[in-house]
Amino acid sequence: MRSAADTQFLVNEALALFSRLQTVRSFSLNTPMVLAAAVSAPAQSAINDHLARIAFDLRRRLQEFVRWMQGPDSQGLSTAEAQAKFVLLKLRFNNLLDQVDIFADVLSQRGEHGTGTWLAGLDVLAEDALRLPGNYFEAPPLICFAERGHGAAIRRARTRLPGGDDNPVGVIQIPRERMVGSGIASSLIHEVGHQGSELLELTKTIRLELDKEAAKGGPEQLGWLLLNRWLNEILSDFWALGHLGIGATYGLMSVVSLPSYFVFRIGTDGPHPFPWIRVRLSLALGEALYPHPQWAALTRQWQALYPTDGLTASKQKLIRMLVDLLPRFAQLVLNHRSQALREQRLADLFPIAERQPAQLQALFRQWQQQPALREAAAPSLVFAVIGQARADGQLSPPQEYQLLARLLTRWALNRARNYGLAPPRVPAPPSHSLTT
Structure with missing residues (x-):
């Protein structure tokens, strides 16, 4: 009682x-x-x-x-x-x-x-990178925040929060040390790719194709199994490449530039490719999307930064086998079709044509003469153009910082105006003064 x-x-x-x-x-x-x-x-x-x-x-x-x-x-x-x-x-x-x-x-x-x-400007970039023409899914809102540390992360929308409730928005953590430069877009859109890949069920459907390759057996079986295990992270890197071109790979190289021990630390039980092969995967996918000599030059640079000839024989053998698989793997990803994609090629969902190196270079020259065109362009396209310009040596880091800081602020302010949160733009005062 x-x-x-x-x-x-x-x-x-x-x-x-x-x-x-x-x-x-x-x-x-x-x-x-x-x-x-x-x-x-x-x-x-x-x-x-x-x-x-x-x-x-x-x-x-x-x-x-x-x-x-x-x-x-x-x-x-x-x-x-x-x-x-x-x-x-x-x-x-x-x-x-x-x-x-x-x-x-x-x-x-x-x-x-x-x-x-x-951060509000990066919200705009994130939502632009998740938006695909064709209404393949209902895109959730995305919000960004900066955190200390080396890597980025996402708490995807529609996943479980503490207590079991569905998360109403995607929450993207980005490394504060990358603010502000074109490399931030690589990390950010990689995390957006986790959300997009899940909405399109890409990991699920592409794994079926990789399972078929692995089932053939032979000396390449381990390579297909590893690519299968790493697929979720690879597809997020692919999402970044689909929007940013070579800027995505340069950003990735910056993230994984670590002591050699970690770059060649081959773990076969985790979701991430070891850093050396992850960059090679990005290079192979980039070259398949945007054929250009720049990919071969960057491959040579990566090899010079982290040569493989000092590795053990077993590591060299595994790396050679994976590298040999990369062209076939890249074509498998680009040409993937599924019901969620309405039987379209995966590569065709992304703005590949307008982000070829020659197009990005032409836009950079045009925007130098007509800056207003740059401010009216999609944020992910702007980052792709700036990333290409950095790769071509046409833009210095200080110039990049000043440009991106201004553009992020402009995107944030434009969005606030669109939602009626900020006052309309006030015309500049006349150059002459009416006061004495």
């Missing part, structure tokens, strides 16, 4: 939890940022609606628990049984706070001067 004191204790605990729940407020009310640094209106709405739904449900359940504890229906339960019911509500509250913290970490950075606006 439960005592009145035990009942009152649990009622008070539930009421205290209910009071603390009132502190979970909409981010629209408590997140300081300039208007241009705000996340997109769809992302803001999705996050606020998601958290409000959970908080509303939890408030309802707490109120029902208090009424139930004070009514006759609960009297047959022991104190321990009543406590077990309350603890489930407390755990749900902690799940909600975990989710609030995930989004708060992202949104609080939007209050940082300069960085917040750049």
